[in-house]
Amino acid sequence: MTVRALAAPVWRSLPWRALAAAGGSGLLLAGAARLPDRAPDPELGRLLLRLTALAGALGLAFLLDDPARRTTAATPVGRASRAAVRLALAAPVAALWWTAALLLVPAQSRPALTPATVEAAATACTALALATLAVRFTDTAEVGKGAAVWLGAAAGVTLLVPDRWGLLGTPADPWWQATQLRWAAVLALTLTLCATGTREPVRRRSRRPVRGPAPSGY
Numbered sequence: 001m002t003v004r005a006l007a008a009p010v011w012r013s014l015p016w017r018a019l020a021a022a023g024g025s026g027l028l029l030a031g032a033a034r035l036p037d038r039a040p041d042p043e044l045g046r047l048l049l050r051l052t053a054l055a056g057a058l059g060l061a062f063l064l065d066d067p068a069r070r071t072t073a074a075t076p077v078g079r080a081s082r083a084a085v086r087l088a089l090a091a092p093v094a095a096l097w098w099t100a101a102l103l104l105v106p107a108q109s110r111p112a113l114t115p116a117t118v119e120a121a122a123t124a125c126t127a128l129a130l131a132t133l134a135v136r137f138t139d140t141a142e143v144g145k146g147a148a149v150w151l152g153a154a155a156g157v158t159l160l161v162p163d164r165w166g167l168l169g170t171p172a173d174p175w176w177q178a179t180q181l182r183w184a185a186v187l188a189l190t191l192t193l194c195a196t197g198t199r200e201p202v203r204r205r206s207r208r209p210v211r212g213p214a215p216s217g218y
Contacts, residue, residue: 010085015062018144019090022059023097026052030104040108043170049111050168052101053120054155056094057127061151062144063090064131080198083132094124112171115180119167122183125190127151132197 030052033045063086098120102110130150134143163169167186169179 018062026055030101045109046111061127061147065142122187129190129193
């Protein structure tokens, strides 16, 4: 019952401005495939969906922001439960948003749905993993800005990696299957980091000086 009671206040405390700004930008990118006088091009659709997924992930980097973190830390509901409530509330919205992004890309320019969705999920989970680690190892209440910066840096590094060993291959490349396996590995790794990073940190017990036996009286 305690976790269920958190749903309403958590819903109100979600960073809707950041999520709306990132989601709106992503949908505009996806809709760019419908510009007039543009010939259908699956590779263009793939690029736009990758940029759309990155825009959405930048918004999700703010999902764990909690201005009242120091107050909620004293509640009987653990960190994992609080994060799970946030994710449970945001997941359906994110799924509807990604569906809308896919539909905005014309069918002739739309890449295969499964690889595109795996890439988007891995990108989103990377943002959540960065935010989760920031929450676990820092006392900052709002970790979204830092997580977004690190996600942008990771995207920049990805651009520098050759497609043969990177994540930005296309179906025309002979290493396309390997690219998809790497995306799946990123998804599995970031999901693991999210799951393990939300656990409450182990509190160190203070060491007490060991006292020897009391001296016997004379």
